[in-house]
Amino acid sequence: MVNITIVGTGYVGLVTGTCLAEAGHKVICSDVSEKKIAMLKAGEIPIYEPGLKELVEKNVKLGKLSFTTDVAAAVRANDVVFSAVGTPPDKDHKADLQFVRAVAKTFAENLTGFKVFVNKSTVPVGTADMVSKVISEITEKEFAVASNPEFLREGCAVEDFMEPDRIVIGTEKEKARELMKQVYAPFEKKGYPIVFTDIKSAELIKYASNSFIATKISFINEIANFCELVGADVKAVAKGMGYDERIGSKYLHAGVGYGGSCFPKDVKALIESGKENSFPFRILESVEEVNEHQKGLGVDKLKAKLGSLEGKRIAVWGLAFKNKTDDIRESPALTAIARLLEEKADVVAFDFAAMDNVKEQHPEFSIEYASEMYEAAKGAEALLVMTDWQEFRFPDYAKLKEVMSGNVLVDGKNCMDLFEAKEAGFDVQGFGQKLSEKPMLEVIVR
Numbered sequence: 001m002v003n004i005t006i007v008g009t010g011y012v013g014l015v016t017g018t019c020l021a022e023a024g025h026k027v028i029c030s031d032v033s034e035k036k037i038a039m040l041k042a043g044e045i046p047i048y049e050p051g052l053k054e055l056v057e058k059n060v061k062l063g064k065l066s067f068t069t070d071v072a073a074a075v076r077a078n079d080v081v082f083s084a085v086g087t088p089p090d091k092d093h094k095a096d097l098q099f100v101r102a103v104a105k106t107f108a109e110n111l112t113g114f115k116v117f118v119n120k121s122t123v124p125v126g127t128a129d130m131v132s133k134v135i136s137e138i139t140e141k142e143f144a145v146a147s148n149p150e151f152l153r154e155g156c157a158v159e160d161f162m163e164p165d166r167i168v169i170g171t172e173k174e175k176a177r178e179l180m181k182q183v184y185a186p187f188e189k190k191g192y193p194i195v196f197t198d199i200k201s202a203e204l205i206k207y208a209s210n211s212f213i214a215t216k217i218s219f220i221n222e223i224a225n226f227c228e229l230v231g232a233d234v235k236a237v238a239k240g241m242g243y244d245e246r247i248g249s250k251y252l253h254a255g256v257g258y259g260g261s262c263f264p265k266d267v268k269a270l271i272e273s274g275k276e277n278s279f280p281f282r283i284l285e286s287v288e289e290v291n292e293h294q295k296g297l298g299v300d301k302l303k304a305k306l307g308s309l310e311g312k313r314i315a316v317w318g319l320a321f322k323n324k325t326d327d328i329r330e331s332p333a334l335t336a337i338a339r340l341l342e343e344k345a346d347v348v349a350f351d352f353a354a355m356d357n358v359k360e361q362h363p364e365f366s367i368e369y370a371s372e373m374y375e376a377a378k379g380a381e382a383l384l385v386m387t388d389w390q391e392f393r394f395p396d397y398a399k400l401k402e403v404m405s406g407n408v409l410v411d412g413k414n415c416m417d418l419f420e421a422k423e424a425g426f427d428v429q430g431f432g433q434k435l436s437e438k439p440m441l442e443v444i445v446r
């Protein structure tokens with residue numbers, strides 16, 4: 001059992017702290033946000049993340065997990081200190097490291113004996129050196145810095161943390177390596193691969209991984225756009241590609257592009273890191289460009305069907321950047337809504353978890369919020385689907401048709417059965433889907 005402190009109790013910090021407690025350690029989660037910590041102490045979870053509430057409750061009850069706003073005391077208490085603060089993009093698209101710097105300062109000021117500063121946040125190569133410098137300028141006491149990037153996906157974060165594809169640990173001091181081995185011993189026992197490497201490589205593994213996935217998404221989106229021109233079907237193309245083990249079937253889903261708190265900012269930050277080293281990341285520049293273009297295509301498709309959108313009632317299903325989360329950071333739905341408002345459409349939106357976040361963070365959106373998915377569609381001339389919530393995948397098309405005034409349906413996530421929708425009388429449009437006739441797609445596996 002290792003005594004662990006987490007600094008920054010957001011999506012990553014809370015999941016990390018809770019899952020490390022679940023794995024057998026004793027964890028203090030700290031945060032400067034009085035509101036978040038008060039909620040957690042009251043047994044409420046500040047974010048929407050399936051399965052997390054039960055795990056928090058269980059580990060708090062067992063005395064393995066606690067919460068505090070006293071970050072300094074939390075640092076003093078334990079020898080392994082995870083920093084899981086945000087690294088949002090700054091005005092130049094670089095990772096803003098002010099929160100990481102602040103944690104390094106608190107760590108240095110509260111260094112009572114040897115401690116490891118573990119960077120869980122996604123940070124550019126060289127950040128560990130910066131952290132070491134900040135700490136060394138404040139104290140002469142012995143410490144180590146480790147890089148342990150996180151790969152969890154919101155919506156299945158608990159599962160991703162407890163059953164990781166791999167754990168990456170960058171360390172350069174033996175003492176730190178030993179402590180990190182103890183932290184991840186429960187996972188090593190279960191056979192999950194642990195990749196020990198130097199710190200800079202660990203830092204880059206995270207950016208390279210996210211940028212690679214983003215590349216896959218932009219690639220299939222370009223193929224989808226080409227499919228529309230030549231009469232092929234992207235779902236069939238992706239299926240045929242995905243069976244190739246060198247390619248794999250994941251993240252080959254065409255649609256309105258990627259969003260969220262990670263891919264957009266990490267791709268941009270890696271491009272900027274490249275520039276700082278006079279290295280042009282040509283592939284990533286294109287990945288970004290394709291994604292920006294893709295985010296507006298849903299509205300273009302509506303316009304192609306309806307002509308001017310002025311004064312037309314458009315329903316938007318989905319605000320979160322993906323299903324099973326309330327996270328709206330860089331959500332393509334926000335781009336679509338901004339475009340719809342520019343086109344002077346009347347927008348009515350519905351999401352299962354993200355409406356409060358949009359209301360709070362985008363007061364400039366003069367749109368209606370519906371209390372339920374069919375309510376949003378009531379009287380709408382068109383429906384634009386921007387998040388692949390399970391309920392949106394399989395709607396009651398007859399009911400939908402009845403409540404809407406029009407019949408245009410644009411599936412921005414390619415997640416619906418558009419042939420069923422067509423049969424119900426909808427004028428449908430997906431991304432790269434062949435809709436004139438059902439595409440030939442049969443897979444025979446012996």
Ligand SMILES: NC(=O)c1ccc[n+]([C@@H]2O[C@H](COP(=O)([O-])OP(=O)(O)OC[C@H]3O[C@@H](n4cnc5c(N)ncnc54)[C@H](O)[C@@H]3O)[C@@H](O)[C@H]2O)c1
Nearest residue numbers: 008009010011012031032033085086087099102121122150
């Ligand atoms: N969200 C994801 O899906 C995900 C996945 C993998 C990696 N990451 C990375 O993990 C990091 C954290 O992301 P997140 O989504 O959890 O961010 P978040 O904004 O949800 O959480 C960050 C928390 O840090 C707190 N904080 C800021 N400064 C602090 C300080 N000085 N002391 C204590 N607490 C402080 C904030 O109050 C906030 O609660 C980022 O680098 C992100 O790129 C995120």
